[in-house]
Amino acid sequence: MRSWILDWERRGRSTHKGVSMKRLEGQVLLLMVLSAFVVVVFINHVTKKDPVAVQRELSLRELKQLIKEQIHAEERYLSPEKQSQSKPKIQNDNVLREESKEKRKKTFTSLEKTESSHEITSIRSDASKKRYIVHLCDSTRACAGWGDRQRGVVAAYLLAIVTNRVFVLNMTSPCPVRNFLKPHKYHWEIPDSELAGKSAITVGGVRATDYHKVARFQDFNKIYNYDVIYLRSNSDLLNIIKSNPLYKKKIPDWANTYRHRAFKNGWEKLMTPTNHMTKRLNALLKGVDLLKQGDLVCAHVRIGKNAQLTNDSPNRNSIESVDALWDFLSPYVKNATRMFIATDSMEVRALARKRFGKKTLDSGGTIIHIDRQRKSGSACDGFETAILEQLILTKCHVLVVSASNFSIRGAFLRGTNDKLFMFRNATITPFNMGT
Known part of the structure; x- marks a missing residue:
């Protein structure tokens, strides 16, 4: 019997190799055998029958058959067919876990992509929503x-x-x-x-x-x-x-x-x-000491409608009133290196050169109204002249402005009320931009 049990265990091990319950199976079978043996001993003790008589009533064949039926029952539960049926379930569980894991991974990746996509969309949206x-x-x-x-x-x-x-x-x-x-x-x-x-x-x-x-x-x-x-x-x-x-x-x-x-x-x-304008400005101011107060004296003389600006607005100042401006500037020009006149009139330029001679700084640029004469062939040159002449006004130590945004904005950019004046109606008065 022992050899049979060992043989059965060997078959069980070969049949169920790799099955996690093989130890339990052996223990169950051994317990069943021991139980049967105990039963035989108990019956023998109770009936006082010899082992041969007991074996006649509960023959080894019957015991073997009983154990065999139990074994078959266990084998049916753990048979290859059942195992093949249960393995897919285990595999399915594993597959499901793997699928679930993969799904979560894909979901997470999808969320990352979605968030990343939202960020890109948001950036693009912000760009597209710029006003x-x-x-x-x-x-x-x-x-x-x-x-x-x-x-x-x-x-x-x-x-x-x-x-x-x-x-x-x-x-x-x-x-x-x-x-x-x-x-x-x-x-x-x-x-x-x-x-x-x-x-x-x-x-x-x-x-x-x-x-x-x-x-x-x-x-x-x-x-x-x-x-x-x-x-x-x-x-x-x-x-x-x-x-x-x-x-x-x-x-x-x-x-x-x-x-x-x-x-x-x-x-x-x-x-x-621009570099071009900076070069032009530096060339015109050559010899002027911008760090020396009073070295550059300037004025803007806005005449209005004249020979150069035939379609301009009515006069701001008359040509006759310019003499009063020259008289006012003379004491300042005496101590200056250069004197600059920005104007919309070629006649005023000529009068300034006549009065102040070599000290007169002349841009020599084209005089136009950049809006009213914008279709003229020299309009772009006139635009450059206007910007250049205002740049010079921002550097002046003494500045007289006209009632014109051109020179008033130049005064704003100059940035100080010191020696700042207004020329209007043949009179020159201090001009204060504010505190």
Whole structure:
């Protein structure tokens, strides 16, 4: 019997090799054999029958058959067929776990991709949602003179800041301003393609004021709910924008000051002369000691309608009144190296040379009104002259301005009230820009 059991165990091990329950099977079988043996001994003890008699009643064959039936029952439970049926279940569980793991991994990866996609979309969306204020000055409509344009540019820049828009400068009349001035601390140039396909509206114009109330009292973006606002403006909106309660906390430090200082700060953030203009300026000021007070004396004489500007506005000053200006300047010019006159009249230039001789600094540039005569063949030269002459005014130790934005903006950029005067109606009086 022992050999049979061992033989059965060997078969069990070979049959169920690799099955985790083989130890349990052996223990169960051994327990069954021992139980049978105990039964035989018990019966023998109770009946007082000899082992042979007991074996007759419970023969080894029957015991073997009983054990065999138990074995078969266990084998049926752990038979290859059952194992083949149970293994798929185990495999399925493993597969399910692996599939679940893979699914979670894919889901996580998908979420990562989705989040990454959202980030990219968000960036692109932000880029696509960028809105713009374009200060527009082209040949299709009037833009006004240089000083008027300057105040409109700085105002548009501030408006772009408080409305969270990108500021763009598009000034191509009478030729691109980029020929003479380039971006300084703020890059105001973008490719045309960036604005393509966006909703747009054109607002304002020379002397137009319909948008002033919006800038002062309302939400500019709400009223002009467009991607691109083309702003044609020569208005000084600085104080208007600063008075709007919606924008008070958005006013940058550079603008949160007096009007003339805010203009200077804003302009210098936007503009600096090109290399070409810097060379021209340095050539004209050669020999002038800019660190020596009084070495450069300047005046702007705005006449208005004259032989050079036949379609200009009515006179600001008369030719006859210029003598009073020469008399005023003479004491300053006496101690200066050079004297410069910016003017819209060739006659005034000639009178200055006649009065002050070799000390007279003459740009020699073309005199035009850059807006009223923008279609003339020399319009671009005249534009360059206007910018160059204003640059000189910003360097002067003594400066007399006319009632003109051209020289008043030059005084703002000069940045001081020291030896600053106004020439009007044949009189010269101190001019104060503000504290």
